[in-house]
Amino acid sequence: MMDNTSNYDVIVIGARVAGSILATLLGEMGYRVLVFDRATFPSDTLSTHFFRAPALRVFKKIGVYEEVQSAAPHLTVNYNVIDGIVFAEAVDRPDDYPFYMCVRRITLDDILVRRMKKTPNVELREGIKITGLLRENGLVAGVKWKGSHQEGEAQAKVVVGADGVNSFMAKAVDAQSEYQEPINRAMYYAYYRGITANEGPAAEFHYRDNTLVYCFPCDDDLALLAVSVPISEFAAFKRNPDARFFSELKAMADLAPRLSSAQRAGQVRGSGSIPGYLRIPYGKGWALVGDAAMAMDPWSGQGIDQASTHALLLAQYLGDYLSGRRDWEPAMQAYHQERKEFSLKTYQRTCKFSVDLRPMTRAALERRGLG
Numbered sequence: 001m002m003d004n005t006s007n008y009d010v011i012v013i014g015a016r017v018a019g020s021i022l023a024t025l026l027g028e029m030g031y032r033v034l035v036f037d038r039a040t041f042p043s044d045t046l047s048t049h050f051f052r053a054p055a056l057r058v059f060k061k062i063g064v065y066e067e068v069q070s071a072a073p074h075l076t077v078n079y080n081v082i083d084g085i086v087f088a089e090a091v092d093r094p095d096d097y098p099f100y101m102c103v104r105r106i107t108l109d110d111i112l113v114r115r116m117k118k119t120p121n122v123e124l125r126e127g128i129k130i131t132g133l134l135r136e137n138g139l140v141a142g143v144k145w146k147g148s149h150q151e152g153e154a155q156a157k158v159v160v161g162a163d164g165v166n167s168f169m170a171k172a173v174d175a176q177s178e179y180q181e182p183i184n185r186a187m188y189y190a191y192y193r194g195i196t197a198n199e200g201p202a203a204e205f206h207y208r209d210n211t212l213v214y215c216f217p218c219d220d221d222l223a224l225l226a227v228s229v230p231i232s233e234f235a236a237f238k239r240n241p242d243a244r245f246f247s248e249l250k251a252m253a254d255l256a257p258r259l260s261s262a263q264r265a266g267q268v269r270g271s272g273s274i275p276g277y278l279r280i281p282y283g284k285g286w287a288l289v290g291d292a293a294m295a296m297d298p299w300s301g302q303g304i305d306q307a308s309t310h311a312l313l314l315a316q317y318l319g320d321y322l323s324g325r326r327d328w329e330p331a332m333q334a335y336h337q338e339r340k341e342f343s344l345k346t347y348q349r350t351c352k353f354s355v356d357l358r359p360m361t362r363a364a365l366e367r368r369g370l371g
């Protein structure tokens, strides 16, 4: 059965961090937004979901801060163990949010999607995959979509790809990268119950040579444990994720004794397929946001801070365009420029140390007189 819809201002592909925040902000400005996601929510996705003040600031802006901040502990201490040397510091920010958070994506994305669904002018279609783009006179003008029983087309003034690291949209428009980095690391993670938390509660970073293990208390009284290893170890990890994961945890002297009373909740999951790129995030009738526009190795836990902030920027400049305050090109140039100003240093630092964490950890020890 065919279903054709038009008259939207913006179509957004993808309804997680970047897509739901963008749609909420545009809907609140009065623009008609149609959002597609092939997932149905609540839905989990691969992520260790650690975030900080930039994401919290955006959550405040869209009115979900209270719900997010009450979902999991505030991690007020940054607890580092570098090759056996321990230093713990308060998450001391001069600004508004002196803590980090770790909220499972099944919880966080559900909060964001429920907020989006309550927004006037926003329509979400779940369980629908975008399979093609419509073009008119060289401009992207809409999408072709497919559900389990229906398929159709929808048109809008602008189509945004918020469709993640394997973005359909980026491929379809042949988005070019300004910066690129190969896959340098793999990350595996699992949830545990019963791990004694370090005081704070703390966000724990355990480094041993070029391996990093996180331990973050998160929602539902769970702790997230994650192992980031050089990509050269990925093949061995993939063959036996449980055994390799556990042996990396046991090798962390500060963590190992606390594991004996803990139980794993669920599977060890992971990925060794995340490259780095910063793409030019717009073209004729289209824009990209979140991981579709910029991705980097997850060792630095930056994706949610970045995707949420980029969604805020894109909403502002799409609002300028749709209201007639600016033409398309200057509006999108400003989005591109501000995104770069916010993100380039973080991107370059993440990529640099994804190759080898040791120059970073050695410098951290030296700065504190511990090296």
Ligand SMILES: Cc1cc2nc3c(=O)[nH]c(=O)nc-3n(C[C@H](O)[C@H](O)[C@H](O)COP(=O)(O)OP(=O)(O)OC[C@H]3O[C@@H](n4cnc5c(N)ncnc54)[C@H](O)[C@@H]3O)c2cc1C
Pocket (backbone or CB within 6 Å): 013, 014, 015, 016, 017, 018, 019, 036, 037, 038, 039, 045, 046, 047, 048, 049, 050, 051, 128, 129, 130, 131, 162, 163, 164, 165, 167, 168, 187, 188, 270, 271, 274, 289, 290, 291, 292, 298, 300, 301, 302, 303, 304, 305, 307
């Ligand atoms: C192992 C791992 C650990 C990570 N750890 C962290 C961390 O600790 N902290 C952090 O900040 N970031 C982390 N990240 C990165 C973080 O998960 C991403 O930066 C973040 O999810 C980006 O959000 P997004 O909304 O751009 O994309 P996504 O969350 O990927 O959402 C994209 C959505 O688009 C939908 N979609 C895709 N294609 C289509 C299509 N054709 N049609 C319809 N829908 C479509 C998908 O179903 C999905 O729901 C990690 C990533 C990985 C892989």
